[in-house]
Amino acid sequence: MTTPALNTAHCHAETQAEHVVQGGVSRFVLLDGITGYSGVTGDSMTTHTTMQSAPAYLALECMAQCAAMHLRVTLRFERHVFLLGMRDVQLSESSSTHQPIETEEQNGEFRILLTGTIVCTATRTGETDSGASYTVVCRLLTGEGDPAAVIAQGEVLLSSLPYSERFPEQVLRPHYKALFHTLAGRTPPISIFAGARP
Numbered sequence: 001m002t003t004p005a006l007n008t009a010h011c012h013a014e015t016q017a018e019h020v021v022q023g024g025v026s027r028f029v030l031l032d033g034i035t036g037y038s039g040v041t042g043d044s045m046t047t048h049t050t051m052q053s054a055p056a057y058l059a060l061e062c063m064a065q066c067a068a069m070h071l072r073v074t075l076r077f078e079r080h081v082f083l084l085g086m087r088d089v090q091l092s093e094s095s096s097t098h099q100p101i102e103t104e105e106q107n108g109e110f111r112i113l114l115t116g117t118i119v120c121t122a123t124r125t126g127e128t129d130s131g132a133s134y135t136v137v138c139r140l141l142t143g144e145g146d147p148a149a150v151i152a153q154g155e156v157l158l159s160s161l162p163y164s165e166r167f168p169e170q171v172l173r174p175h176y177k178a179l180f181h182t183l184a185g186r187t188p189p190i191s192i193f194a195g196a197r198p
Helices: 013-022 058-074 169-182
Strands: 033-036 046-055 078-090 104-105 111-126 129-140 149-161
Touching: 013 129, 033 058, 033 169, 058 111, 058 129, 058 149, 058 169, 104 129, 111 149
Parallel strands: none
Antiparallel strands: 033 046, 046 111, 078 149, 104 111, 111 129, 129 149
16 A cells, blocks of 8 residues: 555655655654765765764664665665664764763663764675675764764665565655765756656
């Protein structure tokens, strides 16, 4: 079954993409930019995300989004990419050997909060016809002169499949292609979404 937004004729493709891809979440894409990319035939991508008192688990989401963007680009946006899982993930409890990461107490438990720029580097370590594995390392730049400390690292497992009615190419492919161009600081294609308002 398709979502109501995809069945509504008066909706623009851009609105459809926001509904399908973001699922109603105000900021589904956590990446702020791509700062390193080794090209379509290369094996790695580096992204950055600025956080302010954000829960540490968002570093894991940044890891997944960085690896997934790399795989999408290497596949030339021709297939739908999704997360299969993560393995051997380690979260650090300090931003450096001298300073702890900010914490917050909630219901008697402490949560680690991140403030600064998270820099994730995803390096492809294996691939098949339908997926890939990546080692991803996230570092936190605090801007306070502290060295960039590893805050999370692990293996990200991704798969891909052909676009379908459930994962519509006319919505997802232009969305992720435009997102890549925006994050990489390139001018997006003139027509990002078919039927989108000028």
